Amino acid sequence: MGRILVGTCSWTDPALAESGWYPPDARSAEERLRHYASRFPLVEVDATYYALPSGRNSLLWVERTPPGFVFDVKAFSLLTRHPTRATALPAAMRPHTGRPTVYADDLPPGAVDEVWERFLGALRPLHEAGRLGSVLLQFPPWFRPGPQAREYLLECRRRCAPYRVGVEFRNGAWLEEGARREGTLDFLRSHGLPLVCADTVQGQAASVPPVAAASSGRLSVVRFHGRSPAWSGGDRTERFRHRCTEGELAEWVPRIRSLAGDAAEVHVLFNNCCGDAAPSAAARMSALLGLAARTGSA
Structure with missing residues (x-):
């Protein structure tokens, strides 16, 4: 049976800090991370989606x-x-598009290579300390199945090596029941790419079926986004305003245990980051899985 780690997708979310989950004396970033790490063995860093990370922060997280x-x-x-x-982006890399947002295709290939190098290089202290679980490759709804998309998945895997990765789709076509799903899983298995199993509200633009399949023997990941009806619209607070019910959590317990039978490690992460909903759900899931509670200081 593989090791199961449970945690949340942020420890710095302002709504969490304001919820009262942290003790009153945990005011600084360091104190909050130390407190969080005394309660859970795993966390996802989501700030790196919005800004390139730094090696200094990686060192501080280890410490x-x-x-x-x-x-x-x-x-x-x-x-x-x-x-x-x-x-x-670093000032020297910013394209002169005049737009506030850019895509990789707006940059010359050399600049994209440098972004990859900066991102992955900043994670080296985590990797060298044995603390880097995986790099989450979460793709947008317009990333559809096809030869070019599959080639890009392989490119990401090559670039990230030796780091482990997890692949999360936001386009349900990848996991449509039947031949499409089997084709996706066969592709991921043949290249050792872990599928990120997602629990979301169904029937919306970014929804994917809640498929629980281990496509790598090294790692499997489950991310709970919450089942808010505003998942595909509204502001960020409304999208993640959801408290997982006992039934929603319980239906995943046998699935997670099955994943742990096929993968050496299973990461279970809660992304319903509104108030203390995520750590509350993570603590309850840990209990349902029979995992030992963490109550000491870091």
């Missing part, structure tokens, strides 16, 4: 967490075909 604590890191938006704020 502020106990041995064995794991960070999954979300890939910078430009690298997963998302629009990216031009100001998030």
Whole structure:
């Protein structure tokens, strides 16, 4: 049976800080991370989607967490075909498009290579300390199945090596029941690419079927986004305003255990980051899975 780690997709979210989940004396970033790491063994860093990370922060994260604590890191938006704020790029790389957001195709190939190098290089301290769980490659709804998309998945895998990656689709066509789903899973398995299993509200533009399949023997990832009806619209707060019910969590318990039977490690992450909904759900899922509670200080 593989190791199961449960955590949330942020420890810095303002709504979490304001919810009362942190003790009153945990005011600084360091104190909050230390407190979080005393409760959970895993966290996802989502700030790296919006801005390139720094090696200094990676070193600080290692220093502020106990041995064995794991960070999954979300890939910078430009690298997963998302629009990216031009100001998030180093000044020398910003294209003269006049638009506030840019895509990788707006940059010369050499600049894209440098973005990859900066992103991956900043994660090296985590990797060298044995704390980097995986790089989350979350693709947008317009990333549809096809030869070019599959080639890009392989390119991402090559670039990220030796780091582990996880592949999350936001276009349900990849996992349509039947031949399309089997083709996707066969492709991922043949290249050792872990599928990120997603729990979301169904029937919306960015919805994908809640497929629980281990496509790599090394790692499997499950991300709970919450089942808010505003998932594909509204502001960020409304999209993630959801508290997982006992039934929603319970239906995933046998699926997660099955994944752990096929993969050496399973990461279970809660992205319903509104108030304390994510850590509350993570704590309850840990209990349902029979995982030992963490109550000590980091």
